[in-house]
Amino acid sequence: MASHEGTHEEFHYHAPGLQHQFEDMKQQEESVSIGMWMFLVQEIMFFGGLFSAYLVFRSRFPLAFAEGSNHLDPFWGGLNTLVLIVSSLTMALTVFYAQRGNRNMQVLMIVLTMIFGATFLGVKLIEYTDKYNNGLIPVTGWNKRIKDTGASEHTAETSPAKDAAFVLPLVETRTSAAESATHEIHPNPKGEFQWNYGSHVFDYAIEKEKTSGKAYLTQSERIGYFSNGAFDPNKYRDKIRIFFYIYFVMTGLHALHMIIGLGVMVWLLWAAFRGTFSSDYYAPVEMSGLYWHFVDIVWIFLFPLLYLLGRHFLHS
Amino acid sequence: MQNVDAIGSADLTGPTKTNYLSNGFTLKSWLLTKDHKRIAIMYLITISLFFMAGGLYAATIRLELLTPDTDLLTSATYNKVFTQHGILMIFFFLIPSIPAVLGNFLLPIMIGAKDLALPRINLLSLYIYWIGGALTVYALLQGGVDTGWTFYTPYSTTFSNSYVMAVGLGIFINGFSSILTGLNFIVTVHTMRAPGMTWFRLPLFVWAQYATSLVMILGTPVIAITVLLLAIERTVQVGIFDPAIGGDPILFQHMFWFYSHPAVYIMVLPGMGVVSELISNFSRKKIFGYEFIAFSSIAIAVFGFLVWGHHMFVSGQSIYAGMVFSFLTMVVAIPSAIKMFNWSATLYKGSISYDTPMLYGLGFMGLFLIGGLTGLFLGSLGLVVHLTDTYFVVAHFHYVMVGGQVIAYLGGLHYWWPKMTGRMYSEFWGKVSAMLVFIGFNLTFFPQFILGYQGMPRRYASYPAELQVLNIFSTAGASVLAVGFIMPLIYLVHSLFYGKKAPDNPWMLPGLEWRTSSPPPTENFEKMPVVTWEAYEFGEESGLDLDEARRRESVTTVS
Numbered sequence: 096m097a098s099h100e101g102t103h104e105e106f107h108y109h110a111p112g113l114q115h116q117f118e119d120m121k122q123q124e125e126s127v128s129i130g131m132w133m134f135l136v137q138e139i140m141f142f143g144g145l146f147s148a149y150l151v152f153r154s155r156f157p158l159a160f161a162e163g164s165n166h167l168d169p170f171w172g173g174l175n176t177l178v179l180i181v182s183s184l185t186m187a188l189t190v191f192y193a194q195r196g197n198r199n200m201q202v203l204m205i206v207l208t209m210i211f212g213a214t215f216l217g218v219k220l221i222e223y224t225d226k227y228n229n230g231l232i233p234v235t236g237w238n239k240r241i242k243d244t245g246a247s248e249h250t251a252e253t254s255p256a257k258d259a260a261f262v263l264p265l266v267e268t269r270t271s272a273a274e275s276a277t278h279e280i281h282p283n284p285k286g287e288f289q290w291n292y293g294s295h296v297f298d299y300a301i302e303k304e305k306t307s308g309k310a311y312l313t314q315s316e317r318i319g320y321f322s323n324g325a326f327d328p329n330k331y332r333d334k335i336r337i338f339f340y341i342y343f344v345m346t347g348l349h350a351l352h353m354i355i356g357l358g359v360m361v362w363l364l365w366a367a368f369r370g371t372f373s374s375d376y377y378a379p380v381e382m383s384g385l386y387w388h389f390v391d392i393v394w395i396f397l398f399p400l401l402y403l404l405g406r407h408f409l410h411s
Numbered sequence: 412m413q414n415v416d417a418i419g420s421a422d423l424t425g426p427t428k429t430n431y432l433s434n435g436f437t438l439k440s441w442l443l444t445k446d447h448k449r450i451a452i453m454y455l456i457t458i459s460l461f462f463m464a465g466g467l468y469a470a471t472i473r474l475e476l477l478t479p480d481t482d483l484l485t486s487a488t489y490n491k492v493f494t495q496h497g498i499l500m501i502f503f504f505l506i507p508s509i510p511a512v513l514g515n516f517l518l519p520i521m522i523g524a525k526d527l528a529l530p531r532i533n534l535l536s537l538y539i540y541w542i543g544g545a546l547t548v549y550a551l552l553q554g555g556v557d558t559g560w561t562f563y564t565p566y567s568t569t570f571s572n573s574y575v576m577a578v579g580l581g582i583f584i585n586g587f588s589s590i591l592t593g594l595n596f597i598v599t600v601h602t603m604r605a606p607g608m609t610w611f612r613l614p615l616f617v618w619a620q621y622a623t624s625l626v627m628i629l630g631t632p633v634i635a636i637t638v639l640l641l642a643i644e645r646t647v648q649v650g651i652f653d654p655a656i657g658g659d660p661i662l663f664q665h666m667f668w669f670y671s672h673p674a675v676y677i678m679v680l681p682g683m684g685v686v687s688e689l690i691s692n693f694s695r696k697k698i699f700g701y702e703f704i705a706f707s708s709i710a711i712a713v714f715g716f717l718v719w720g721h722h723m724f725v726s727g728q729s730i731y732a733g734m735v736f737s738f739l740t741m742v743v744a745i746p747s748a749i750k751m752f753n754w755s756a757t758l759y760k761g762s763i764s765y766d767t768p769m770l771y772g773l774g775f776m777g778l779f780l781i782g783g784l785t786g787l788f789l790g791s792l793g794l795v796v797h798l799t800d801t802y803f804v805v806a807h808f809h810y811v812m813v814g815g816q817v818i819a820y821l822g823g824l825h826y827w828w829p830k831m832t833g834r835m836y837s838e839f840w841g842k843v844s845a846m847l848v849f850i851g852f853n854l855t856f857f858p859q860f861i862l863g864y865q866g867m868p869r870r871y872a873s874y875p876a877e878l879q880v881l882n883i884f885s886t887a888g889a890s891v892l893a894v895g896f897i898m899p900l901i902y903l904v905h906s907l908f909y910g911k912k913a914p915d916n917p918w919m920l921p922g923l924e925w926r927t928s929s930p931p932p933t934e935n936f937e938k939m940p941v942v943t944w945e946a947y948e949f950g951e952e953s954g955l956d957l958d959e960a961r962r963r964e965s966v967t968t969v970s
Contacts, residue, residue: 116525116526116527116530126602144637144640
C-alpha cells in the first residue's frame with residue numbers, strides 16, 4: 096500500500112468518488128479538468144476541418160452561399176440560438192447548485208437543460224423536414240418524391256435558356272423562404288436536390304457590377320456559374336448544393352453532439368437525483384457543463400455563418 | 412523494500428513479491444484491467460501482430476519487384492498490397508508503437524506515479540484500437556482497398572471498387588484511440604508527477620511523449636473529419652471533393668496532409684525520446700543540452716503543423732504556397748538537427764557500452780541522419796519535381812520511419828525488457844539481430860534512393876529492365892531485414908520462459924524506473940518516491956552505488 100515517505104498516518108480520509116490513482120481530490124479535479132479541456136480542444140479541431148471546408152467554398156462561391164443561406168429560416172435558427180443560450184444558463188446553474196449540494200435545484204436545472212436541448216433538436220427536425228419537403232437535401236432520393244402530374248411547371252423566373260446570350264432577367268426579390276415554399280409545387284419524382292428559387296443574389300450582384308463598375312463576382316464564380324459564356328442555372332444549383340451539403344454535415348454533426356450531450360444529461364440527472372454531488376464532489380457536473388457549453392458555442396459560430404449570409408442583398 | 416540510497420543492491424535471492432504480472436491470472440483481470448502496464452503489454456501483443464501482417468505485405472511487394480514485369484501479381488492486386496502495407500504499418504503499428512507500449516508502461520513510473528491520470532480512458536483507448544483494427548482487418552480480408560494509404564480523391568470517392576468505407580471507418584475509429592492516449596499523457600504529465608519531479612527533471616522520454624501527445628490531440632481529429640467527409644461523399648456521391656459538381660479534389664489533399672504530416676512526427680518523436688534515453692544511459696553521461704532537446708521536441712510538434720504542403724508541391728497549389736512550405740520544411744529540420752548534435756556531444760567522452768539497446772540507438776542516429784537529410788532534398792522545390800512519386804520518396808520515409816522509429820522501438824523494447832518482464836534476453840542474439848537489422852535495412856533501402864533518382868516510380872508493379880539489379884539488392888536486403896526482425900520475436904519470447912531473472916537495475920542506471928522491482932508491483936512503487944536529483948545524474952547524488960556499477964558486467968552478462 097503506497098504511502099508518503101515520512102508520514103506515519105495509517106488512516107486516510109477518502110473523499111467520495113476519489114479514484115485510486117490520485118492522492119487527493121484536488122489532484123483528481125485538476126486532472127479531469129485538464130482532460131476535459133484537452134477533449135474539447137480536439138473537438139474544436141474536428142469541427143475546424145468543416146469550418147475550413149466552409150471557408151474555402153464560401154470564399155470561392157459567395158453568391159451561391161448567400162443564395163442558399165437566404166432560404167434558411169432565420170426565425171428557427173435564431174430561436175435555436177436563444178434556446179441554447181438559455182440552456183447554457185440552466186447548465187451553469189446546475190453547477191452552481193451542485194457546488195452547494197442543493198439536490199432539488201440541481202435536478203430541476205438539469206431537467207430544464209434537457210428540455211431546452213430537446214427543443215433545439217425539435218426545431219432542427221422542423222427545419223430538416225422543411226428541407227425534405229422542398230428538395231433541399233443534397234442527396235438524390237432523400238427528398239420528398241413528388242409525382243409529375245403534368246400540371247404546368249413553375250415558369251422560370253430566373254435564367255434564360257442556355258443558348259441565349261446573357262440577358263438581365265426581370266425578377267421580383269423574394270422576402271422569405273416561407274413565402275416561396277408555399278406557392279408552387281414542383282414535381283420531384285426522384286427526390287433530387289432542386290433549386291427552384293431563382294438566382295436573385297446572383298442577379299443582384301450582376302446588376303451591381305453593371306451599375307457600379309466594381310467586381311462583385313470572384314474569379315471562381317466567373318467560371319463556375321457559366322457555360323459557353325451564359326449563366327448556367329444547373330452549375331449555379333451545384334454550388335448551392337455544396338452550401339446545403341456543408342449545412343447538413345455541420346448542423347448534423349452538431350446535432351449528433353447535442354444528442355450525446357442529452358445522453359450525458361440523462362446520466363447526470365440520475366446521479367444528481369441520487370444525491371451524488373455535493374460541495375466535496377461536483378467535478379462531473381462541472382465537466383458535463385464544459386461539454387454542454389462547447390456544443391453551445393459551436394452553434395454560436397454555425398448560426399451566423401450558415402443563416403445570416405447575404406441578408407443585406409435582398410430587401411426585407 | 413526500495414532504498415533510494417543503495418539502488419545498486421539487487422536482491423536476487425529474496426522471496427518473490429507480487430508484481431503486476433502475477434496480480435491476477437484470469438482473462439477478466441487482463442481485459443478489464445486499469446493497470447497501465449497490463450494495457451501496455453496487450454498493446455505490445457497486438458501491434459506485433461499488425462507488424463507481422465504489414466511485413467507480409469512488404470515481403471509481397473519486394474517479391475513482385477524482383478522482376479521488371481508484373482508477373483507475381485496483377486497491377487490491381489499490387490495496388491491493394493502496397494495500400495494495405497501502408498495502412499497497417501502507419502495507423503496500426505507505427506503510430507501506436509512507442510506511445511502505446513513503452514509510453515503507457517513507463518510514463519507513470521518515470522514520473523513517480525501509481526498509474527496514468529485516467530486509467531479507464533486508457534483501457535477505452537485499447538478497446539477502440541482493437542475495434543478499429545478488427546474492422547480494418549475484416550475489410551482487408553473481404554478484398555481490401557487499392558487507393559494508396561493516402562486515399563486521394565476522386566479515385567477513392569468515385570471510381571475505386573474496393574472497401575474504402577470500411578477501412579476508412581476502421582481508421583476513423585482507431586483515431587480516437589490515438590486521441591485518448593495523447594489526452595491521457597498530457598493530463599498525467601501535468602498532474603501526476605511525484606514530489607520533487609519538476610518539469611526539468613523529467614526524463615527526455617517523457618518530454619518526447621508529451622510533444623507527441625500534443626500532435627495526437629491537435630492533428631488526429633482532422634483526419635477523422637476528412638475520412639468522414641470521404642465516406643459521406645463515397646456513399647451519397649455528393650460532396651466537396653468532386654470537381655464535376657463544383658468540388659475540389661485538392662481540398663482533400665490539404666485536409667488529409669494537414670493531419671498526415673504531423674502524423675509522421677508522431678512516428679518519430681517518441682523514437683527520439685527513446686534515443687535520448689539510450690544515448691545518455693549507455694554513455695553513462697548526463698545528456699548534453701537537456702533543455703535544448705526538451706524544447707526541440709515541442710518545436711517539432713508545433714512546426715510540424717506548418718509544412719503539410721510539402722506533400723503537394725506538384726498538385727497544382729500555387730508556387731508561392733510552395734515556396735512558403737519549402738522554407739518551413741527547412742525550418743522544421745532544425746530542431747531535429749539540434750537533437751542529433753546534442754546526442755553526438757553526449758557520446759563524446761562518454762563511457763560507451765555497446766549493448767543491444769545502444770546498438771539500436773546508434774543505428775537510429777546514422778539512419779535518421781540519412782533519412783532527415785534526404786527529406787531536405789525532397790523539400791527543395793527544384794529537386795522535388797524530379798523526385799516526386801519516385802522511389803527516392805519511398806527510401807526517404809522508410810529511413811526515417813523504419814531506420815528511425817522502428818529501430819528506436821526495438822532499442823527501447825530491449826532496454827526496458829528486463830523491467831517489463833523481469834527477464835534478461837540473450838545479449839548475444841540481441842547483438843546479432845541488431846546488426847542484421849542494420850545491414851538488411853541499408854541493403855533494402857539505400858538502392859531505392861538511386862532507383863528513385865533514376866526515375867523508378869513508386870506504386871508501380873513494373874519498372875524498366877535496366878533497374879532490375881538494384882531492385883534485386885533491395886529484395887535481398889529485405890530478406891536479411893526480415894530475419895533481423897523475426898529473431899527478436901524468437902529470443903524475446905524465449906527469454907520469458909528461460910531468461911535469467913532480471914534484477915531491479917540490470918543496467919545500473921539512475922532513472923526512476925530502475926528504482927522499483929523488475930517487473931514492478933501493480934502500484935509501481937512500494938513507497939512513492941520523492942525526487943531530489945536531476946535527470947541523468949550518474950554521480951552519487953542520485954543515489955547510484957558506483958561500486959555496484961563497476962561490478963555490473965558480472966551481473967548482466969548472460970549467454
